[in-house]
Amino acid sequence: xxxxxxxxxxxxxxxxxxxxxxxxxVWMLLGSVKTQGELLRVPPTWLPENPTxxxxxxxxxxxFGRYFQNSAVVAIAVTVGNLFFSSMFGYALAHLRFPFQxxxxxxxxxxxxxxxxxxxxxxxxxxxxLGLANTIPALILPFLVQPFSVFLMRQFFLxxxxxxxxxxxxxxxxxIAIFFRIYLPLAGPAxxxxxxxxxxxxxxxxxWPLVVSSSESTYTLPVALALISTGxxxxxxxxxxxxxxxxxxxxxxxxLFFQRYFIQGIAAxxxx
Amino acid sequence: MSAAPLAASGTGPxxxxxxxxxxxxxxxxxxxxxxxxxxxxxxxVVLFTVFIAWPVLQSMFMSFTDMRISDIRSPFSxxxxxxxNYATAFGDPVFRRxxxxxxxxxxxxxxxxxxxxxxAALGLNQGVNRLRGLFRMGFYTxxxxxxxxxxxxxRFLLRPDNGLVNTVLGWVGIDGPNWLGDxxxxxxxxxxxxxxxxxxxxxxxxxxxxxxxxxxLHEAAALDGxxxxxxxxxxxxxxxxxxxxxxxxxxxxxxLQFFEEPFVMTQGGPLNATISxxxxxxxxxxxxxxxVAGAMAYLTFIVIGIVTLAQFRLMREK
Numbered sequence: 001x002x003x004x005x006x007x008x009x010x011x012x013x014x015x016x017x018x019x020x021x022x023x024x025x026v027w028m029l030l031g032s033v034k035t036q037g038e039l040l041r042v043p044p045t046w047l048p049e050n051p052t053x054x055x056x057x058x059x060x061x062x063x064f065g066r067y068f069q070n071s072a073v074v075a076i077a078v079t080v081g082n083l084f085f086s087s088m089f090g091y092a093l094a095h096l097r098f099p100f101q102x103x104x105x106x107x108x109x110x111x112x113x114x115x116x117x118x119x120x121x122x123x124x125x126x127x128x129x130l131g132l133a134n135t136i137p138a139l140i141l142p143f144l145v146q147p148f149s150v151f152l153m154r155q156f157f158l159x160x161x162x163x164x165x166x167x168x169x170x171x172x173x174x175x176i177a178i179f180f181r182i183y184l185p186l187a188g189p190a191x192x193x194x195x196x197x198x199x200x201x202x203x204x205x206x207x208w209p210l211v212v213s214s215s216e217s218t219y220t221l222p223v224a225l226a227l228i229s230t231g232x233x234x235x236x237x238x239x240x241x242x243x244x245x246x247x248x249x250x251x252x253x254x255x256l257f258f259q260r261y262f263i264q265g266i267a268a269x270x271x272x
Numbered sequence: 273m274s275a276a277p278l279a280a281s282g283t284g285p286x287x288x289x290x291x292x293x294x295x296x297x298x299x300x301x302x303x304x305x306x307x308x309x310x311x312x313x314x315x316x317v318v319l320f321t322v323f324i325a326w327p328v329l330q331s332m333f334m335s336f337t338d339m340r341i342s343d344i345r346s347p348f349s350x351x352x353x354x355x356x357n358y359a360t361a362f363g364d365p366v367f368r369r370x371x372x373x374x375x376x377x378x379x380x381x382x383x384x385x386x387x388x389x390x391x392a393a394l395g396l397n398q399g400v401n402r403l404r405g406l407f408r409m410g411f412y413t414x415x416x417x418x419x420x421x422x423x424x425x426x427r428f429l430l431r432p433d434n435g436l437v438n439t440v441l442g443w444v445g446i447d448g449p450n451w452l453g454d455x456x457x458x459x460x461x462x463x464x465x466x467x468x469x470x471x472x473x474x475x476x477x478x479x480x481x482x483x484x485x486x487x488x489l490h491e492a493a494a495l496d497g498x499x500x501x502x503x504x505x506x507x508x509x510x511x512x513x514x515x516x517x518x519x520x521x522x523x524x525x526x527x528l529q530f531f532e533e534p535f536v537m538t539q540g541g542p543l544n545a546t547i548s549x550x551x552x553x554x555x556x557x558x559x560x561x562x563x564v565a566g567a568m569a570y571l572t573f574i575v576i577g578i579v580t581l582a583q584f585r586l587m588r589e590k
Binding site: 007010011013014017018021022023024025027028031040041042043044084085086088089091092093096097098099101104107108111113114115116117118119120121122123124125126128129141142144145147150169174175176178179200203204206207210211221222223225226229230237240241243244247248251252255256259262263 | 301302304305306307308309310311312313315316317319320322323324325326327328330331334344345347392395396398399400403406407408409410411412413414416417418419420421422423424425426427428429433434435436439442468476525528529531532535536539550553554557562565566569570572573576580
């Protein structure tokens with residue numbers, strides 16, 4: 001693979017490629033601070049002539065603060081829940097022997113590829129009958145337990161030595177305490193990867209919140225943005241681009257800080 | 273997907289070697305271990321049963337009944353209608369159109385995503401040391417962003433009169449079409465956007481897979497006068513076959529369910545040119561036809577299963 005003769009050409013091609021990939025985001029940021037008049041001009045302007053926060057102000061005339069909060073609460077709860085439930089189950093699958101262990105693991109593994117399309121109607125019926133329709137818990141509950149999380153945590157705990165367990169037993173530590181006091185503190189790297197992937201998935205999730213949320217009190221950012229973009233404001237590009245910026249920017253910032261974990265996580269899910 | 277054995281590992285106590293008291297102790301310990309295992313599994317298993325396993329079964333059940341929105345409070349007092357919902361789905365010209373659109377989306381989108389991802393990975397592996405992290409991060413950025421936000425941005429880019437794409441095309445004298453408003457270009461536009469958003473994932477996985485390529489073999493082939501294209505074909509490609517399979521399967525599964533793109537950008541139009549199986553299933557749910565929607569969802573699910581199996585076989589045979 002190593003071809004040292006033409007690195008300059010490689011750099012040029014990669015840079016061109018990079019510009020192509022990044023341009024939509026730059027265009028979004030520039031557009032979000034342009035006036036509506038400027039956005040409609042032919043040909044379009046590059047840099048905003050009179051940069052203005054007006055689009056963001058109009059965005060927050062709507063309860064976008066609330067949507068932002070909903071998105072954040074749901075994403076944090078889903079992330080914490082996944083780390084908690086799947087690390088317990090993943091550890092038990094990796095190091096303990098208990099009845100139906102193999103059956104349970106195969107069952108969960110079998111659901112790894114079930115599309116949300118298949119489950120959303122029964123889940124909706126269930127949530128309605130539990131009296132949870134259009135509530136924040138309804139946005140959280142179905143995502144607390146994800147097969148992928150268990151798979152990842154099990155693989156991680158399999159990589160930790162079993163001697164820790166034996167040593168704990170000899171020292172008289174209880175079985176459950178062995179998990180919480182010995183193995184869990186070592187799970188930092190796996191938690192980082194799983195936490196980031198789960199947070200991202202929840203923040204960007206669309207179909208389920210669209211189905212369950214029916215009022216401003218429970219809309220998440222993507223749902224609110226999609227409803228504006230398909231409603232009577234669908235050509236108000238200033239408002240839409242400001243909204244898109246609000247959805248994209250927090251994730252981009254998180255990504256910039258933690259990109260190593262993101263990319264490791266994706267690679268780990270593929271190559272194991 | 274995993275090279276690790278599926279069965280729980282761990283050696284466990286070897287039976288029948290200790291004295292009587294030792295065996296009793298071991299028995300107590302095994303019981304304590306089983307108890308701990310059950311306690312640690314219980315929260316997940318209960319939630320999983322209620323919110324995933326049960327809905328999967330109920331969804332199948334529902335697809336054979338005449339369930340509608342009015343039955344939502346009594347989901348079991350519905351009548352069985354056999355395969356009627358499946359017949360309805362196949363007989364519905366809009367659903368057939370949606371199925372064709374979804375097929376086109378997959379057949380064009382998956383190869384493009386693989387080629388773009390592999391090209392980016394190979395480029396980054398080509399002695400690019402400085403700025404490697406920057407390029408990788410930049411290419412991966414679209415993956416982490418919300419499809420809804422991205423769809424909004426692309427609708428803006430693709431506007432016919434003053435969108436960025438047509439403006440740039442205008443510089444070289446091309447009069448760009450109304451991308452999303454024209455039946456002939458709408459679906460293609462969504463595909464290009466999907467490739468742009470997803471190639472970063474395949475790039476990262478290919479980058480990991482390229483670690484498996486034998487550098488010595490490359491050098492030997494180069495000494496024997498193999499061109500870089502020949503080396504790519506006969507050294508690199510065979511080595512990354514498992515990676516290729518993984519990317520192909522996961523991308524296909526994702527693309528078979530594409531939903532947000534038409535929902536936000538075209539609402540399935542113009543004239544159903546971009547409606548997808550997922551989106552039409554969602555529409556049927558919106559109309560209250562739960563049984564029909566369930567049948568459509570299961571059809572998509574079955575297709576996902578078949579495509580996945582087919583790809584496994586195809587890649588294994590060679």
